[in-house]
Amino acid sequence: MNLILGIILFLLMISIDKKRGLKLFMSLVLNFLILIILFSLIAVGINPIICSILACLAVSYIILFMVNGDNVKTRTSFVSVIVVLMILTILIFMMTNLSRIAGFGYESLEEINMFSYDVRIDFTEIAISLILISLIGATVDASIAISSALFEVHKNNKHLSKKELFQSGMNIGKDILCTTSNTLLFAFLGDFMTLVIWYYMSKYSFLDIINSKTFVEELMKILFSAIGCVLIIPITSYVTSTSLLKENSK
Amino acid sequence: MKKRLKVLLLIMITGILLVFVYHNDRFYSEEIMKIKKIETIEKDTSTNSLGLKEEYQTKKIIGYITNGEKKGKKEEVLYEESYSSVVTEKYQVGDKVFIKDNEIDGLKRDFYITLLISIFILLIYIVGEYKGLLSLVSVILNIMIFYIGLFLYFKGINLLLLCITESILFSILSLGISNGWNKKTQSAIVSSITTIIMIAMVVGVIAKTTHYSGIYFNELQFLTVPPEDVLLPELLIGCMGAVMDVAITISSALSELIEKNKKISKEKLQESSKEIGKDIMSTMTNVLFFTYLCAGLPLFVLAIRNGYSMTQYLTTNYSLEITRFLVGSIGIIATIPISTIISIHLLKGEKI
Structure with a gap:
């Protein structure tokens, strides 16, 4: 069934635009390979946090430079993504350690009971890297949207000051915020549906749910993806407006 | 200037909310214990079929109950912690945990989730201003519809x-x-x-x-x-x-x-x-x-x-x-x- 769906997806991509669709499909395959390599490296026992930060960088490199080409827009986006990643890594590290969302909750016990739990790998670090990688796509997406829009603004209005450019970047960002938060929300709601049905059947109360590991973990994943999207707006606006004006004065 | 004032107000409100959530133990029917002391009693290793050595530690966790009839009383429980924490958790002094039948039944996580939600709301307001809050409103409404839908599903639709x-x-x-x-x-x-x-x-x-x-x-x-x-x-x-x-x-x-x-x-x-x-x-x-x-x-x-x-x-x-x-x-x-x-x-x- 997945094969058929994959073929449909490929055909749709090609039908929109041959060159771009092919490129996109290739980048997805490449991203998938990176993901699998990352998963395997973590499973072998290499530090998950370092691995996933490197994977995030590789992925943003592919999305930005391979799909969108090497130019001022993508370079400023890349820098902004790195800054956001650094800030978020610290925040995620703190929150994951505090709320102890590592490992599996009661809900998944049935799914994992065929495995032995003696695996000697710290699942706290795995939870951190999971959150890190799941936010990278949305963050890069928001970043490139802002930097290319700002680039257009700058091209058409060369006289704009840095402050004005930054402000228009923030305005564009506000529009993106609304749509991206919706995309993320629904992607996670789909997952949530099974969980909520499970909670209902196990007769969980509201208080039980907000303290349960699986629920908190899922919610943190959404929130961090969303926080990544929010943080990238001012940072990209700042970096792009600075570098555009620098380029101008050269 | 006006925005700064509003942000300040928002920070104050979330601060009050966080303090409230941290001290809301009385609303739980399950017993909650605040951990005061953790002692390691026993260390053990177990090896799985691939030869991976997993460390287990049995810990004596001492604390006092913060809600219900036994409020203020001292409580002692044993807990087996593993290095990987696949299904276990690593508790620290100061944590609040649920107690069920003299055993630990998970960490009280509501404070952390409220903290992160507050950070998110603050950020979305600072960056997105009015529009940011509007997107938040639509998110909340969507979640409500989603929940009502599931409720109807349980009713058999x-x-x-x-x-x-x-x-x-x-x-x-x-x-x-x-x-x-x-x-x-x-x-x-x-x-x-x-x-x-x-x-x-x-x-x-x-x-x-x-x-x-x-x-x-x-x-x-x-x-x-x-x-x-x-x-x-x-x-x-x-x-x-x-x-x-x-x-x-x-x-x-x-x-x-x-x-x-x-x-x-x-x-x-x-x-x-x-x-x-x-x-x-x-x-x-x-x-x-x-x-x-x-x-x-x-x-x-x-x-x-x-x-x-x-x-x-x-x-x-x-x-x-x-x-x-x-x-x-x-x-x-x-x-x-x-x-x-x-x-x-x-x-x-x-x-x-």
Whole structure:
């Protein structure tokens, strides 16, 4: 069934635009390979946090430079993504350690009971890297949207000051915020549906749910993806407006 | 200046809320213990079939009860902690934990989740101002509809039917709130509903003809309802957000073009919407790619470290995540031509 769906997806991509669709499909395959390599490296026992930060960088490199080409827009986006990643890594590290969302909750016990739990790998670090990688796509997406829009603004209005450019970047960002938060929300709601049905059947109360590991973990994943999207707006606006004006004065 | 004052006010409100949540123990019927002291009593290692040595520590956790009849009383429990914390947790002094039958029944996490939500709301207000809060309102309304829908499902209404009805409500609400009630919103709503129904039919037909071959419902196994019933609605809800996102982008771009040049031809419009579509399709599919496909990481590590091969994992436990991603992306890309046709028809046909 997945094969058929994959073929449909490929055909749709090609039908929109041959060159771009092919490129996109290739980048997805490449991203998938990176993901699998990352998963395997973590499973072998290499530090998950370092691995996933490197994977995030590789992925943003592919999305930005391979799909969108090497130019001022993508370079400023890349820098902004790195800054956001650094800030978020610290925040995620703190929150994951505090709320102890590592490992599996009661809900998944049935799914994992065929495995032995003696695996000697710290699942706290795995939870951190999971959150890190799941936010990278949305963050890069928001970043490139802002930097290319700002680039257009700058091209058409060369006289704009840095402050004005930054402000228009923030305005564009506000529009993106609304749509991206919706995309993320629904992607996670789909997952949530099974969980909520499970909670209902196990007769969980509201208080039980907000303290349960699986629920908190899922919610943190959404929130961090969303926080990544929010943080990238001012940072990209700042970096792009600075570098555009620098380029101008050269 | 005014904004700064509002931010300050918001910080104060969240501060009060956080203090309240931290001290809300009395609202729980389960006993809560605040940990004062942790002693390691015993250390043990156990080896699994691959020779991986796992360390276990039995700990004596001492604390006092903070709610209920036994409030203020000292309590001692034993807890076995593991290095990997696959199913256990590592507690520290100062943590609040639930106690059930003299055993620890998980950490009290409500404080941390409130903290992160507060950070998020503050950030969204600082960056997005009024619009940011508006998107928050639409998120909350959507969650409420989602919850009501599930409630009706438990009452016995068909889930697929509910999801399609819900998706109509979702699109009207979120698109209406963020873009106002106008022609471009209406055409975006019509396009997203059309796309969702089409995807429901296409995926439904594929699922029926292939009998869900290659999909393993491990993840959904814990449900007492047949997993097939839940899968399709879940997939539809999952791609709903992305579909609406693409639909509104295309319809507002087209309405912009029509407004600038009222005599613009249909072919020209199709051309430009294709250009826009090219740009969004790559970024949006990447968003879905990572949000969905990462979810399998913990299980992957567990499976590999138990001696399972990668292909075994990819074809069984991972198949559902891949399906989610594929259906979501198909949704995104199918929206581009569908919303182009509908937008041109609605926006041009009405002769604005």
